Amino acid sequence: MELVSGETIDELIQAQTHIWDHMFYFIKSMSLKCAVQLGISDAINSHGKPMTLSELVSALSVHPTKTQHLYRLMRLLIHSGFFALQKVADDHSQEGYFLTPASRLLLKDNPFGSSPLITLVLDPILTEPYNCMSTWFQNDDPSAFVTAFGETMWEKSSRESGFNRLLNASMGGDSSLIGKAVIIKCKEVFEGLNSLVDVAGGTGNMAKAIADAFPDLKCTVFDQPHVVADLQGSKNLNFLGGDMFKAVPPADAILLKWTLHDWRDEECVKILKNCKEALVTRNDKQGGKVIIIDMVVGDQDDDDKFTETKLLFDIEGMSCLVGKQRNEKEWANLFFSAGFSKYKINPVLGPRALIEVYP
Incomplete structure (x- = not known):
């Protein structure tokens, strides 16, 4: 019996x-990493006008022998939306070649830059x-990261200073960007507050954006002692070391930016x-709240244009950490359980x- 017919061959x-497209997705990622390592965005930006291949x-x-190879790399990066061409x-x-909004986020001096995150993730x-995911599915390790290295990502970052710096730098650019976005789009969320604690706030870029926008708001970045040890506060911003699993400093509002999906x-x-x-320890007035910035996976994925982004982040959390991206019902269960x-x-x-x- 003929297994392939004229009706099925196109399918x-x-x-x-x-x-093939999915098999080679990693090439898109590694080409982006190569662009960051070569500093392509910075070279084009410094040129000040569209830059020819030569x-x-x-x-x-x-190397001159790689000219056509660079052309081929740029052709893929243009197709992926990172650069564009004009006369x-x-x-x-x-x-x-000239920059697009995406490649501007690859500039080294861009305070909202994504290069550190790209460097970390890749x-x-x-x-x-x-490479260990299939093995992990067949054992009882908490994550594929543990299967690969015999320790958690947090344990590795506390032991290896270079990896810890990479981890903190990757969050810094994102915090600067999302901090600015929050002030522009959700500024009312912080109005009327006297104090705020940014739990697991890293190097403090998120809290700095909030503190700058609200000079009378006392902001505290609360993270592990080795993360905040060498960081200096200023004006209405200070840093405090501790363990969020033991206690959180009292404040009008507690901020959890991109934290809970790790756990x-x-x-x-x-x-x-x-x-x-x-x-609860703040008894002088009403209105205390926890502010969470994180992903909410939609139940109707077809209507969510960010679905693939969320699902990819979910697998990253599953493989390298122990957390997940949650839908609204899962978030609600956490809130009510707490x-x-x-x-x-x-x-x-x-x-x-x-x-x-809200409590």
């Missing part, structure tokens, strides 16, 4: 192409767990209970939402 070819080769000190002003026979330390439900409930206790009475989700931060949770 098979499409299916094969679909497999000019880019010269600026990057690319060169003084020579319309040539085209030059570092061999965080890619190796994926299991039981650990999240523990953190949230400590946050609630920190609010003793909170109500919450409000404001999905205005792209793939992430700002969630206000």
